[in-house]
Amino acid sequence: MAPVQTEFTPAAAASDVRTPESRRLGRPVVHVLWLALLLPYLLGPVPLFKVTSVVLLILVAIGYNLIIGYAGQFVVVSAAVMGVGAYATAFFMGHWGLAVLPAILLAACLSGGLGALTGLLTVRLSGIYLALMSVGLAEAAGIVMERWTAVTGGENGLAVTGISIAGQSPPSPVAMYTLVLVFTALGILVSWLLVSGQWGRLLKAVAHNELAARSAGIDVEATKRTVLVVGFFYFGLAGGLSAIVNGFLAPDDFSLTVAINHLAMVVIGGMGTFIGPILGAIVVGGIPQLLSFSKGYETVLFAAAVFFVVIFVPEGLAAGPRRLWRSLRRNIALRAAAVRGSQP
């Protein structure tokens, strides 16, 4: 390869070329982006629509990865915050007459603001208390979505009106795919800049040991608040995009079950790695689409996949095939030995 080309990879854009992940990944990520640009020419409208909803999930997975994978703050709010982003986008377009782009961005900022508020509420909490608090907040958001019928349409759902992209109304699947792809690519780039620099290191330090992080000069509370704002922004952005893509919103789309599915993307992909959530979103989001012929069974298969990853390859997909294979063999051997009642 010509050396010039490396100038344009995210790896070269980041100062931290020392971590093995950045060395391995810069180029593959760029190739995947090229492939993503070709997809509209390869796929028909229905498959493209499915791909669009999978690509959108990458933003959710990145948000979770920053908050949980890097900063170690266990919150289960993705679906609820997506709901806020989605209904807010619909509201801004339907009631204020905003165009798609400003509506989505404003909704994402609103979600980020919600992250700041959540941070103020939860700053002294960690571990199981933080997780429970977040479940409470998510449930509360769900109730609001069901009851605040004037804005959300309640159980009957809400048709999003006024969707128009580049003069197309309603927009074609290609236009919606392009919109989602642009936001997702930007989201990936931003997450790369964030996690490959000092901020990413600070997040991991805070996740691992708050006292030692403080001693090293890190403002732990401010760091936790900021990561919630950033993560919630990603969730809100994904929610806003989902409002445009689906054109119809119902509270069920933003339930706790959905949030747990989102969590599985990050776990299967590999928490605390840059590439993990992207792979996880594609695999976890994509497999149910492929399995939709086996209606009902996909949930079972999906649960089995989560079990398998957590038990046998806890590093997640981000570890790469060779390390996954090694980890799988080691973990099977360990468990076989444990079952036999001996130490390996």
Place this chain on the structure above:
Amino acid sequence: MSTLLDVEAVGVSFGGTHALVEADLTVLEGELHAVIGPNGSGKSTLLNVISRLITPQRGRVRFRGQDLLDRSSHTLASQGVARVFQTPVMFAGLTAFENILVGMQPQLRGGFWRDLLRLPASRRADVKARDAVEALAERLEIPRQQLDLRADALTFVQQRRIELARALAADPELLLLDEPAGGLNSAEIVRFRELIQSLRDDRLTIVLVEHNVRFVRETADRVTVLDHGSVLATGGTDVFSDDRVVSVYIGGRGAVERRDGDA
């Protein structure tokens, strides 16, 4: 020499237990000051008070004449106070190199906007920080290839050096060391002692909490002996011949030597 750190009549109690009662500590600029005492005498509590991890109910802590108790713990690093823990704390998932870079936070001031925007000035600062980490690793005799390994996979002794490097990365004036000889074998203790003394010779002020008497006698310039949360004696290393100090160590010279042996 002027006073760098002045701890005055500090009292800390947890529930009904008095961890520190009217404890005083005066550390002069450029000295290696050991705080010694049996388990439960309040040594670590005193260190936690100075590094602002514990807020005392009474007393004052002044660093360069400024009240430290007004400040929150994360600002101490940029004030010039660094801390090394009793058991090395490595930030898991980061390499040794990155662990030391985290210690550069007071200079780097990394944060959301800075890392998002990557302005030329901050990128230059990153490059400088990387060079500084390499220089520091060389100074502490950390092998180059160790720096790229995950810090939590290193041995205890290696982690201790990485943690020291992380503390020194902020370019502190005062270094707080909590039992640096703990868990080391005798050869490692000698190397670590030489390292600590060479840092002191470079004008770094060090407060050392330790219960290994021999280590302290051979390393420190001055010693403060704590017992039951208050100061028993303070002075040069000759405090160890003080009868009261000897009696604290279970009543006799023989007991002192046994303690040396098991550390």
